[in-house]
Amino acid sequence: MxxxxxxxxxxxxxxxxxxxxxxxxxxxxxxxxxxxxxxxxxxxxxxxxxxxxxxxxxxxxxxxxxxxxxxxxxxxxxxxxxxxxxxxxxGPQPRIGSTASRALAGWLRRLRHAQHEPSLHMDVSPNALLRMVAHGHLDVAFVHEVEGHPLRIPEVLRVRVLMHREPQFVSLPADHPAAGKTVVDLNDLADDRWMVDPAVDGEWDGVHRMLRAAGLNPPVLHGDYHTAASLVATGQVVTVCQPTSLSRPETAVRRLHGDPLGVRLLVAARSDTDLDDVYPALEDAYWETARESVVYHQWLQQHLGRGSLTRAG
Known part of the structure; x- marks a missing residue:
């Protein structure tokens, strides 16, 4: 039997x-x-x-x-x-994989308005998501590539770049002395504990290189995004964060002087057709999210020019 x-x-x-x-x-x-x-x-x-x-x-x-x-x-x-x-x-609906991003909500909303009902698979590992697309378990993956730590992109995949270099900001307690600044120097954070998620491909290496280049060797704790957010809010750590992150009563999101750490935002699929089906909605959602962050919107205007933001409203 x-x-x-x-x-x-x-x-x-x-x-x-x-x-x-x-x-x-x-x-x-x-x-x-x-x-x-x-x-x-x-x-x-x-x-x-x-x-x-x-x-x-x-x-x-x-x-x-x-x-x-x-x-x-x-x-x-x-x-x-x-x-x-x-x-x-x-008809077949898109199977989407993604690392964490505030653009996800707007992306999924736009796809549903276009009569899609996507499934969503979240993973902290971009490489894992890319393998799932290559093996046919997902149709599309939206991932980030930490500067200095190239992703292993399977040859069968087609890739589009959403942002060639998205600067990473810092999230710190709202009552931190550096929170009063518009731009924070890494030396302002020399006495702080940092938190990184070692499960995210390249994150620990990227943060370590950034701190070492600044001559800093602070204590570094390991934890996921949710734990980091809780510890920042209670004044125990600082952490790098996406520039689309929003400040809250307990936390402040600030730009780092010189933009010492960046990531590349990629969308991957097995065919251009799969990319065409979902990429415009993601692009619109990302720029919508970018506008919601005053600090990041200002950075984009300075570095990309106001004309570059016209299509995003």
Whole structure:
């Protein structure tokens, strides 16, 4: 007997309902049929998956192990069926991957207005997203490439550059002495702890090179974006951030003097057609987000010129 998705779905139903009778009713089966099916599954895996008692069915240790693997498979299959049904009605919808960006909300909104219903896969690793596009698991990826740390772009991909060099700003506590400045020098932050996310391709190397070039060797903590935001807000660290980030009551986003760290923003797909379907919406969303950040908007006007911002409003 080969175990199929329907068998895994039956195991999940038994565990969820705690009863062969209720699980059979949920699955639309006769209880004897479900009992026979369970017995054959247990013979296949080589052990009992449930303890049967008058009070119901409880997973055995082996059952818990099998269920831990079965549940995500059943969920993935349900998602696949739902996605396929939606595609059959409306046509294939874009599968988008992205690293963190404030432009995402506007991008997805524009695609939905154009009668797309994209799926979204987030990952801190640009290289991982590019591999997913190359292998056909995603249609498009919007990623960033940290200066000095080139991404490994598979040869099969087509790439468009949204920003050749987006300067990275700094997020610091609102009551930090340097928060009163429009432009912050790295030496103003010499006594601060920094936080970086080492899981982001190139981020630690980029920040380390930036600090070393300034002659600084501060304590560096490792953490994700959410942790960094919390620690900045409580005055414990400073961190590099995207220039589209917005200041909040507890935090201030400022430009770094000389723009010592930058990233390149890329969009990758397996064909120009895939890029054409989603790139204009992303471009519009990015410039909309850039205008919302006063500091970044001013930087763009200074470095790209007012004419370069005309198409973005």
């Amino acid at each position: 080969e175990i199929e998705v329907r068998h895994l779905r039956a195991l999940c139903a038994i565990a969820d309902t705690g009863s062969l009778h209720r699980a059979a009713r949920q699955l639309g089966l006769a209880q004897p049929s479900l009992s026979t099916q369970l017995r054959r599954i247990e013979e296949e895996v080589g052990g009992a998956l449930f303890l049967r008692a008058r009070t119901g069915c409880r997973p055995t240790p082996l059952g818990r192990l099998v269920l831990s693997r079965a549940r995500p498979l059943v969920a993935d299959m349900s998602a696949l069926v739902a996605e396929a049904r939606a595609a059959a009605v409306a």
